[in-house]
Amino acid sequence: GAGVSQSPSNKVTEKGKDVELRCDPISGHTALYWYRQSLGQGLEFLIYFQGNSAPDKSGLPSDRFSAERTGGSVSTLTIQRTQQEDSAVYLCASSSNNQPQHFGDGTRLSIL
């Protein structure tokens, strides 16, 4: 079956530009998560959506980062006024309640 899909797979942009990263979760999964992974590092939690509840934004590193989840399905992570330190792989995952997460293959973001 279809897994978690992320787009684009790669994104190169200039410092100061805004970027939008998209995540299509597995159909029926109520929970959706965004992580950031720097080279050779673990996963840094960014934000979590669960059903109609208010999202947990406690991991967002600055107010330049925001995310939406429309209709309980597709999610968009937006980074405004990108900085070079934003360069990383951004991973999305979805899950059913109390089940392990299923990850997409990520968007590799490079800020020039």
Added chain:
Amino acid sequence: GESVGLHLPTLSVQEGDNSIINCAYSNSASDYFIWYKQESGKGPQFIIDIRSNMDKRQGQRVTVLLNKTVKHLSLQIAATQPGDSAVYFCAETIPGTNAGKSTFGDGTTLTVKP
């Protein structure tokens, strides 16, 4: 804050040998643990999980052991194959949160030599 650390950043084993990847966690209140495998250019893939009311769980060629006394988690891979080469992450979750707020370690890179 809490952190999950791995004892060794790299592990090299011979094909056919058993592999053991270790993980130390710091929060004694953690009650759910997951091992993920991440291949180059891919997202992490669930391998096996264990809850704190268990000390051992077995899957296909993999076994997870949990020692709550010393806050230690291990992943054992039997008859390691070249396809097992990847980075392995452990993750812990504290009660009252959800798996989405698991704390991940930096990973152990497993290399399988033919």
